[in-house]
Every structure is written in structure tokens, then in C-alpha cells.
Amino acid sequence: xxxxxxxxxxxxxxxxxxxxxxxxxxxxxxxxxxxxxxxxxxxxxxxxxxxxxxxxxxxxxxxxxxxxxxxxxxxxxxxxxxxxxxxxxxxxxxxxxxxxxxxxxxxxxxxxxxxxxxxxxxxxxxxxxxxxxxxxxxxxxxxxxxx
Numbered sequence: 001x002x003x004x005x006x007x008x009x010x011x012x013x014x015x016x017x018x019x020x021x022x023x024x025x026x027x028x029x030x031x032x033x034x035x036x037x038x039x040x041x042x043x044x045x046x047x048x049x050x051x052x053x054x055x056x057x058x059x060x061x062x063x064x065x066x067x068x069x070x071x072x073x074x075x076x077x078x079x080x081x082x083x084x085x086x087x088x089x090x091x092x093x094x095x096x097x098x099x100x101x102x103x104x105x106x107x108x109x110x111x112x113x114x115x116x117x118x119x120x121x122x123x124x125x126x127x128x129x130x131x132x133x134x135x136x137x138x139x140x141x142x143x144x145x146x147x
Contacts, residue, residue: 009040027074034070038063091117091133095146098129102143110143119143 016033023029041059094112098119102108107120110131119141125131131143 004044006040006043006046009036009043011040013037013040026077027070030070031067034063034067091136091141094133096131096133096143098125098127098131101126102131107140110141112141117141121145 013033013036016029016036019025020027020029020033038059045054091112096110096112096117096119098108099111099116100109102110102119102121102125104122104124107118108125109116110119111117112133118139119131119133121131121143123145125143125145130146132146133141133143135142
């Protein structure tokens with residue numbers, strides 16, 4: 001029983017793709033797995049006279065599609081890493097919109113820059129009203145209605 005180099009490379013390709021799930025390599029395991037897959041399938045079909053249509057019409061488009069997807073996802077990840085860090089300190093003075101009513105004795109929720117925060121106020125605030133952050137206590141924001 002002999003093992004063909006193509007079979008080994010295809011097996012390795014799936015191994016690399018599985019490793020990408022468990023280890024954050026930034027797409028390196030995926031890239032190596034895809035290259036291993038394309039070379040392995042090429043070797044598997046090398047015994048034929050010329051490349052069979054399944055290689056050109058099925059395997060190559062799958063490889064190209066997965067490669068483009070991985071490049072897109074890695075690009076989004078790199079873009080997200082370059083975004084400025086949002087900390088609690090920069091919320092004072094920001095304006096938001098009330099998403100859950102705020103009563104004097106019952107905190108509600110506000111949305112600021114796409115994030116939902118727990119907020120309380122010394123006056124009643126209804127859904128949809130604009131509010132300004134006055135101070136913060138841990139993850140709770142003290143707000144007041146905008147005039």
C-alpha cells in the first residue's frame with residue numbers, strides 16, 4: 001500500500017484548516033492549507049493525460065473563493081485593530097439617544113456611538129429623547145436631557 005504525495009498534501013490541507021480554528025495565526029494556517037490543497041489535488045490528477053475538467057472547473061474556483069474570503073476577513077480584522085480604543089473616560093460630554101425610558105428611581109438605557117449603556121438621571125427621560133452624559137460611575141452614566 002503506497003501513499004501518494006497528493007493524498008498527503010490534501011490531508012495536510014485539512015489539518016492546517018482545522019489548526020486555524022484553534023490557533024490564531026492571522027490566516028497563515030489557512031493560506032498554507034489552501035496552497036497544500038491545490039498542489040495536492042494537482043498531484044492527484046497528474047496521472048491523467050492533462051488536467052481533468054473537475055480540477056479546472058471545481059477545485060480551482062473553490063480555492064480562489066476561499067482565498068478571497070480569507071483575505072477579506074483578515075483585512076477586516078486588521079482594519080478593526082487600527083480603530084481607536086473606546087474607553088469610559090471619553091464619554092463625558094457625548095450625546096446619545098434614550099433607548100429604554102429613564103425614571104428618577106429606575107435606570108434606563110441610552111445609545112452612544114452605536115453602544116448601549118445603562119444610564120440614570122434626576123429627571124424622567126422618554127424613548128427617543130437626546131441626552132448628554134454628565135458623569136460616569138463605573139459602567140453607569142449619569143445623563144440629562146438636551147434642551
